[in-house]
Amino acid sequence: MADLTIALAGNPNVGKSTLFNALTGRHQHVGNWPGKTVAKQEGKLMIEGKHLTIIDLPGTYSLSAHSPEEEIARNFIVCGRPDAVVNVLDAANLERNLYLSAQILETGVPMILVLNMTDVATARGLQIHPEVLSTRLGIPVITMAASRGQGLGELKRLLATIARTPREAMLGSSVCA
Numbered sequence: 001m002a003d004l005t006i007a008l009a010g011n012p013n014v015g016k017s018t019l020f021n022a023l024t025g026r027h028q029h030v031g032n033w034p035g036k037t038v039a040k041q042e043g044k045l046m047i048e049g050k051h052l053t054i055i056d057l058p059g060t061y062s063l064s065a066h067s068p069e070e071e072i073a074r075n076f077i078v079c080g081r082p083d084a085v086v087n088v089l090d091a092a093n094l095e096r097n098l099y100l101s102a103q104i105l106e107t108g109v110p111m112i113l114v115l116n117m118t119d120v121a122t123a124r125g126l127q128i129h130p131e132v133l134s135t136r137l138g139i140p141v142i143t144m145a146a147s148r149g150q151g152l153g154e155l156k157r158l159l160a161t162i163a164r165t166p167r168e169a170m171l172g173s174s175v176c177a
């Protein structure tokens with residue numbers, strides 16, 4: 001079966017590269033300020049005999065690109081035809097982060113929501129209910145603390161499910177060259 005391509009997308013500074021490194025064993029630059037990842041990076045992950053290509057995208061607040069980095073992220077999500085997008089969110093700032101999620105959902109690409117930084121959210125007294133979001137949006141939603149490796153196993157199980165699902169022909173967008 002053909003390789004699958006999975007894109008990690010989300011707002012700046014939410015832990016995309018931290019998750020990318022944990023999944024692929026690579027060493028992408030991470031740090032506590034937005035805008036670190038400026039070009040898309042690629043890594044490999046093998047799950048249940050399937051080769052997954054993981055793409056770490058620059059952070060973006062929306063699919064209407066305002067900067068070259070946002071344009072890279074937007075173009076890959078809309079035109080790169082990933083088999084799925086793993087949308088990484090800061091669980092402590094869900095409302096702001098969900099703006100991009102709604103836009104990615106509208107593209108029709110299969111999506112998993114990762115509510116990252118749950119350690120920070122919990123320390124602030126926030127209660128996270130992934131099952132409520134999952135029911136409302138109709139997509140898998142999991143919690144994670146990527147810097148501690150929490151939630152990685154569940155994400156890999158979801159990726160394995162996607163890898164087992166026959167790939168559907170995705171329609172190209174009219175805005176793609």
Ligand SMILES: Nc1nc2c(ncn2[C@@H]2O[C@H](COP(=O)(O)OP(=O)(O)OP(=O)(O)O)[C@@H](O)[C@H]2O)c(=O)[nH]1
Pocket residue numbers: 011012013014015016017018019029030031032033034035036037038057058059060116117118119120144145146147148
């Ligand atoms: N407390 C906590 N910190 C985290 C978690 N995941 C990542 N971080 C930290 O958050 C900061 C940002 O992580 P990155 O992985 O660089 O974030 P990014 O989304 O790739 O950022 P850009 O490339 O700038 O868009 C780093 O200091 C990470 O160590 C988490 O689950 N909990």
Ligand SMILES: [Mg+2]
Pocket residue numbers: 016017018029036037056057058059
């Ligand atoms: Mg990054």
